[in-house]
Amino acid sequence: MSGQTVGEALVAGLKARGVTCAFGIPGVHTVELYRGLAASGIRHVTPRHEQGAGFMADGYARVSGEPGVAFVITGPGLTNTLTPMAQARADSIPILVVSGVNTVASLGKGLGFLHELPDQHALAKTVALVSEHVASPGELDAALSRAFELFHIGRPGPMHIQVPLDVAGLPYRHEQIAKPPHSVPIDPAQIKEAATRLAAARRVVILAGGGAKTAGAPFKTLAERLDAPVVQTVNGRGVLHAHPLSVPASPSLRAVRDLIEDADCVLALGTELGPTDYDMYATGNLARMSGLIRVDLCADQLARHPATLPIQGPTGAAISQLLTCLPEGEKQSGGSARANQAREAAFEEIGPDYRAQVAILNAIRDAAPGALIVGDSTQPIYAGNLFYDHDRPGGWFNAATGYGALGYAIPAAIGASIADASAQVICIVGDGGAQFSLPEVMAAVDENLPITFVIWNNRGYHEIATSMQDVGVTVLGCDPTPPDFVATAQSFGIPHTRVPMESKAVAAAVKLVGGQAGPSMIEISAPRFVPVKDLAMKEGVPQTF
Known part of the structure; x- marks a missing residue:
C-alpha cells in the first residue's frame, strides 16, 4: 500500500497482527506514530502515567493471551515503562512497548535535545527480550515481524520497538507480512520416555506454573490418570479448582516441600522454578525433585535447573502428546490422600x-x-x-x-x-x-x-x-x-x-x-x-x- 507514512504503516502492521487495543499517552515525540491510530479501529486507552500504560498492557496480555501494546514517548516515557517491562519479563508476559526516539543524526551525541538519553536503545535492551531500532522506513516490517515471531516461538516477554522522530513521518511502502510460526515442535522420543517414566512411578507430583493455565481439560485428565497431586504456583492457580488432587499452596511451604520431596517422579509444567515461588523464605535451596521431568518453552530456562528429562515445547501440546502415550485408566497411588494431607498441613502452616x-x-x-x-x-x-x-x-x-x-x-x-x-x-x-x-x-x-x-x-x-x-x-x-x-x-x-x-x-x-x-x-x-x-x-x- 502506497501513500502511508512510517507511523501509519506501524499502526497498520499492528492491526494486521491482531492488535485490537493500545495503551498510551500521546506526546510531541509520538505524534507521527498516532497519525493512523484513530482510523485504524484499534482501541486507544489513555492511562495517567506511562508506567500505567505498561501495567495495563501486562494485565491485558494475561487475560487475552495476546500481546499487550503500549505507546510511549522518547526518554521519560520509555524509562517510566521499564518497570512494567521488567515485571512482564519476570512473569513471561507478552507486551510490546512502542516508543519514539530522537532524530537519527542526534543519537549518542549528548546535544541536549528534549527527552534525550545517552543510549535509549541500549537501555531498553537491558530489560526487553528484544529491542528493535527502526533507522529507515524499510526496516519497520522486519522489526515488527521479529517481535511478533518471538511472542509465539519462545518464552514470551517484553519487546520494544523505537522509531526516530525524523523517520516516523517519512513515506513508506508497506511490505508483505510474514506469518510467524505458532508452535515449537516437541521431540516425540522425549514424550515417549516421559510417559514411560511417569507410568512406572508410584508417587508422581505435578508442578503447575503459568504455562499450564491454558491447558484446559487435558491437564485435569493427565492429573487424574497419574493420580498425581498438583502443586500450583501463583500464576498456575485455578487449573484444578476444588479438585481432590489440587494443592493450591506455595511450594515454599514446608508441607508442600515435603510432598514434593516424597515423590519418586516430579513433572514440572510451564514453571521457571524461581525462588519467589519455590524459596520465598530464602533457604537457598529448592525442594529436592526426584526424577524431574520438565516441560518449558525456553531452552535457556530448561538449562538453569538440571532435570532428568528436559522437554522443550508448549505445555498444552506436551500434555496432549503425553496422554496419547500413557496407559488408559487411572493409577491408584493415593494421590488424593497425599494432596489432602499437604493442603491441610499447608493451611495450618x-x-x-x-x-x-x-x-x-x-x-x-x-x-x-x-x-x-x-x-x-x-x-x-x-x-x-x-x-x-x-x-x-x-x-x-x-x-x-x-x-x-x-x-x-x-x-x-x-x-x-x-x-x-x-x-x-x-x-x-x-x-x-x-x-x-x-x-x-x-x-x-x-x-x-x-x-x-x-x-x-x-x-x-x-x-x-x-x-x-x-x-x-x-x-x-x-x-x-x-x-x-x-x-x-x-x-x-x-x-x-x-x-x-x-x-x-x-x-x-x-x-x-x-x-x-x-x-x-x-x-x-x-x-x-x-x-x-x-x-x-x-x-x-x-x-x-
Missing part, C-alpha cells in the same frame, strides 16, 4: 492471621464467581499466594512474586477488564501500594469498566514493618498517611463502601457492587501495625530486641 485473610479471599471468590482477581503486594495477596484456590485458570495474578513491582494492581486490572469485558474484575491493593498508581482509577472511569477496587487499608506498610521488626531493625518509613478514600472515590465519581475485615461484610459489599456498571471502591478497614516499641512504651515496659 500459614498461621491464624493469614488464614483469616484467606477466608476473606474465599468470600470474595464465592461472591463473584469467575471473577478476575488482580493484586498488588499487600497482606491478603501475600496470604493468597501462600494458600488460595481460585475458580478460574489465569484468574488470580499479582505483582507480589517475580519482579514484585508496587503500583501494579490498579492499571493491570484495567487492562484485564478491557481484555474480558464480560468478567467482573476485583483489584486488591493496599493503601500504600494504591498511592503508587491511584490516578489510574480515572482511566477505568473514562472506559466505564466494571472493576471493584478493594483497598486493604491498614494505614501503612504492615508487611514491611513486620519484616523490619522481626530482624531487630527499628521500624521507620512504614506509616505514610493514606488519603481519605471516601473523598477520593467521590472525586473519581465512583461509589465507595467501607467494611470491617470480616468475610460476610466483604462478600456482601462485593455482591452489592457486582451488578453495577462502571468502577466502584470497597475499603476494608484492617488493623494498623503498631511496632513492639510503641506497645512497650504504652505498657511501660522497656524495649528490647
